[in-house]
Amino acid sequence: MSSNTFGKKFCFTTFGESHGRAIGCVVDGVPSGLEIDEAFIQSELDRRRPGQNAFATARKEGDKVEILSGVFEGKSTGTPIAMVIFNENQKSGDYENVKNLFRPGHADFTYFYKYGLRDYRGGGRSSARETAARVAAGAIAKLMLNALHVKVQSGICAIGGIEARSYDFDRVNASEIYALDANVEAAQKEAILEAKNAHDSIGGVALVHVLGMPKGLGEPLYYKLDAILCEAMMGINGVKGVEIGEGFQASRLKGSENNDAIDSNGFKTNKSGGILGGISNGDTLTCKVYFKPTPSIFVAQETIDTEGKELTCKLKGRHDPCIAVRGSVVAE
Incomplete structure (x- = not known):
């Protein structure tokens, strides 16, 4: 391989x-x-x-x-x-x-x-x-x-559609699920346990921030910083999507809403996620990593064997009910 x-x-x-x-x-x-x-x-x-x-x-x-x-x-x-x-x-x-x-x-x-x-x-x-x-x-x-003096940090910003409304990276390591928002952590935990008790699994989203990024990292066109990051994140098992900055939401905005205005102190907002034209602009790099539900579940499922015969798959073993939780550490 x-x-x-x-x-x-x-x-x-x-x-x-x-x-x-x-x-x-x-x-x-x-x-x-x-x-x-x-x-x-x-x-x-x-x-x-x-x-x-x-x-x-x-x-x-x-x-x-x-x-x-x-x-x-x-x-x-x-x-x-x-x-x-x-x-x-x-x-x-x-x-x-x-x-x-x-x-x-x-x-x-x-x-x-x-x-x-x-x-x-x-x-x-x-x-x-x-x-x-x-x-x-x-x-x-x-x-x-x-x-x-570059710092990378991560946490869970969503579990099964239950989204954080604020991000507190200082509390992440004190949380069993690395939750960024204390106000929704209990609901996120409940969603994981509910899926687990039903012999199922659930997806989630990790948020990664990089602080202290220098300006000028990345190359135009074929070795863009965001392309490299997406390659790294998509290489993690179970990842199905990656957003840089405003990400998919940018497709719903107008240019006047998506552009980051600049003043003498720097960028006034960070819709770009710290990358412009594939090159770092010195602002905080923001990246969301979307994990699918763990495929190993204990619900009977239809499948075939190596000879093409139809049968039922019934799994045993020990599996994460939500791979996003530990996956957030990997993404970081």
């Missing part, structure tokens, strides 16, 4: 499967001499870690990261940084009954017809388990951004 690498000057390659021995990444493009705070990297993984509450999968993984190369005496050496996270709580037997059928909403069908075979245990490479490696790589990127 190709295309497991993201980035150019700073890039990372991930490896591993949901029920394999381990998952991990190799990060390249890190300059020498960067302080590598292993406790910080682990704290980022802990935010995404499964099995922490009723709003996430019951799969218990420690997600303890081990740095294998590229760091000496606490600093980067300028060579590739390899990190590994060993899987600890696989229950592959839960998937024996689906090894020859295509689970609706999953990549089983497309992986089978593209590669001729698939790892049916938890989805294999297509599982969101892979995103733990992205968080580890992202933590290294954050250490670099910290030195440049």
Whole structure:
């Protein structure tokens, strides 16, 4: 399988499967001499870690990261940084009954017809388990951004259509679902549990802000900053849409409503989401990431097997009732 690498000057390659021995990444493009705070990297993984509450999968993984190369005496050496996270709580037997059928909403069908075979245990490479490696790589990127005084933050702005009316990023880590609005958090939690108790799932939206963006990042036309961001976000399992700034709403506005006026202090509004012509304008970068409902549900569904025979899919296992919650950390 190709295309497991993201980035150019700073890039990372991930490896591993949901029920394999381990998952991990190799990060390249890190300059020498960067302080590598292993406790910080682990704290980022802990935010995404499964099995922490009723709003996430019951799969218990420690997600303890081990740095294998590229760091000496606490600093980067300028060579590739390899990190590994060993899987600890696989229950592959839960998937024996689906090894020859295509689970609706999953990549089983497309992986089978593209590669001729698939790892049916938890989805294999297509599982969101892979995103733990992205968080580890992202933590290294954050250490670099910290030195440049650039801050990335995220939170949940909608669950199943229940939308936040205000955004408070300071409260996110105190919320079990990383909710941005305390006034709708209870309703959002209730929606998740209601779907879970009905053996179903529900979608949601994560909001990502980047503060301290310098002007001039991105290239015109074929390497636009917003295009790169959309590529990164759409590469996350379960993401079906991305908005920059006003996003889809801009199609309903007039130019006089959508344009950001400028005065001597800078932009008076931020409908553009911090990007104009594919290049950062120095304002806060705003990005909404739309996650579909978790396809792994415990409701009987119609499907076919690898021979084309019609049958009923009845899943077992442990699954997130709302992938947007932990997905918000991945997007960040």
